[in-house]
Amino acid sequence: MAKIDWYDKFVDLGYKPSKDEIVVLFYFEPAAGMSKKEAIGRIASESSTGTWTTLTKLPPRMKKLQATAFKIDGNYVKIAYPSGLWENGNACQLLSGIAGNIFGMKGVKNLRLIDATLPQNYIKYFKGPQYGMQGIRKMMRVKSRPLTGAVVKPKIGFTAREHAAIGYETWMGGFDFVKDDENLTSLKFNRFDERVKIMTRLRDKAEKETGEAKSAFFNITAETEEMKRRAKIVADYGWNYVMIDVVVTGTAAVQTLRDYCGDLGLAIHAHRAMHASFTRNAKHGISMQFLAKMMRMIGVNQIHSGTGVGKLVGSKEELLSIADTLREKKVKPRKHMLLEQDWGSIKTAFPASSGGLHPGLVPEVMKIYGNEFILLVSGGIHGHPDGTRAGAAATMQAIDAVMAGETLTEKAKKNIELKRALGKWGKYKPR
Numbered sequence: 001m002a003k004i005d006w007y008d009k010f011v012d013l014g015y016k017p018s019k020d021e022i023v024v025l026f027y028f029e030p031a032a033g034m035s036k037k038e039a040i041g042r043i044a045s046e047s048s049t050g051t052w053t054t055l056t057k058l059p060p061r062m063k064k065l066q067a068t069a070f071k072i073d074g075n076y077v078k079i080a081y082p083s084g085l086w087e088n089g090n091a092c093q094l095l096s097g098i099a100g101n102i103f104g105m106k107g108v109k110n111l112r113l114i115d116a117t118l119p120q121n122y123i124k125y126f127k128g129p130q131y132g133m134q135g136i137r138k139m140m141r142v143k144s145r146p147l148t149g150a151v152v153k154p155k156i157g158f159t160a161r162e163h164a165a166i167g168y169e170t171w172m173g174g175f176d177f178v179k180d181d182e183n184l185t186s187l188k189f190n191r192f193d194e195r196v197k198i199m200t201r202l203r204d205k206a207e208k209e210t211g212e213a214k215s216a217f218f219n220i221t222a223e224t225e226e227m228k229r230r231a232k233i234v235a236d237y238g239w240n241y242v243m244i245d246v247v248v249t250g251t252a253a254v255q256t257l258r259d260y261c262g263d264l265g266l267a268i269h270a271h272r273a274m275h276a277s278f279t280r281n282a283k284h285g286i287s288m289q290f291l292a293k294m295m296r297m298i299g300v301n302q303i304h305s306g307t308g309v310g311k312l313v314g315s316k317e318e319l320l321s322i323a324d325t326l327r328e329k330k331v332k333p334r335k336h337m338l339l340e341q342d343w344g345s346i347k348t349a350f351p352a353s354s355g356g357l358h359p360g361l362v363p364e365v366m367k368i369y370g371n372e373f374i375l376l377v378s379g380g381i382h383g384h385p386d387g388t389r390a391g392a393a394a395t396m397q398a399i400d401a402v403m404a405g406e407t408l409t410e411k412a413k414k415n416i417e418l419k420r421a422l423g424k425w426g427k428y429k430p431r
């Protein structure tokens with residue numbers, strides 16, 4: 001009988017990839033009755049040039065474009081993809097290949113894209129972040145402490161005026177940024193344009209009163225042309241940041257906006273709402289560190305990365321992998337978590353730690369991230385017994401304490417805001 005499939009042609013355990021190839025690390029579980037070799041052949045085939053059956057006629061070029069599964073380690077496999085498979089500067093196309101049909105194949109019970117080494121000749125066609133961590137620090141005139149921000153809470157429901165008033169209190173408590181929430185865009189009770197306008201007046205006031213630089217992450221998430229329109233409004237009012245929900249808008253939109261915002265001098269805060277639909281299952285989907293990698297490559301300046309201790313899932317190991325992906329120039333591999341990555345001239349991006357934080361948890365979060373991150377404390381300032389301003393002040397006091405090597409209890413003796421925050425929350429971990 002004629003051979004039906006040719007998946008075995010995509011496996012070569014003696015193969016050594018060249019430095020121009022994209023190497024991807026997957027976790028995989030073969031379907032019942034399928035060998036590991038049969039399963040990885042299917043993954044390499046479907047993500048590159050193959051199909052389910054042998055074909056009668058193939059030009060010789062095809063051989064050069066095939067992906068090769070070349071290393072198995074338990075349930076982990078590395079697959080090499082020749083550079084000719086990939087279009088320059090097209091992030092969507094990369095995902096259609098290495099993160100496309102393969103997740104639905106009957107040949108695998110589970111499949112997870114953990115990381116990919118993207119060679120210089122691939123990433124050089126992307127812009128990367130416009131400023132880098134140092135550029136953002138310069139912009140905000142903050143030397144060494146973590147940058148701080150708060151989402152106005154509740155997420156949605158305030159008028160533009162009420163929203164801005166809370167923003168003002170946040171800045172006056174010492175925070176750098178006021179952030180829109182992921183589902184706050186332009187609502188009938190809080191129009192985008194009006195929010196930006198009123199916030200501008202209060203930002204100027206807060207800057208004058210504190211002598212500090214203040215900014216905001218305005219959520220421009222919408223249809224792409226509308227996002228551009230909103231980004232332009234933000235720039236016209238003299239701001240330096242926008243926020244995009246990067247998963248729901250997608251890589252194409254983020255690339256377009258990276259270009260557009262670059263011209264306007266706007267940094268991009270990336271919210272990752274919906275990521276957990278594909279990052280949460282440890283055996284299937286796409287890792288958060290790989291999403292972070294795509295976003296740094298395209299060029300956001302920061303992306304949500306988790307807290308380890310707050311209300312949302314995310315292990316410490318995962319956080320460190322995301323942080324390394326975003327902050328390092330040369331990322332060192334971590335077994336079954338990260339592959340090496342040389343970022344070349346692509347600038348760095350900040351991890352943003354958010355979700356269920358309050359002053360009492362600041363030492364634990366800083367223990368994980370150090371000082372190079374954006375700390376977002378929202379419910380944990382607005383819920384302070386004495387209000388938003390006191391909550392922000394308490395958080396800044398907690399940061400000061402950690403940086404000075406003091407305990408929070410020590411610091412709270414001289415700082416009433418921190419004392420009151422610890423009185424309410426202590427070291428409570430929400431869930």
Ligand code: CAP
Binds near residue numbers: 353
């Ligand atoms: C945080 C937050 C963020 C989450 C997103 C929220 O508010 O605004 O959207 O942090 O998760 O709505 O939960 P709180 P992640 O500080 O009041 O919890 O950062 O993990 O992507």
Ligand code: MG
Binds near residue numbers: 155181182
């Ligand atoms: Mg939110």
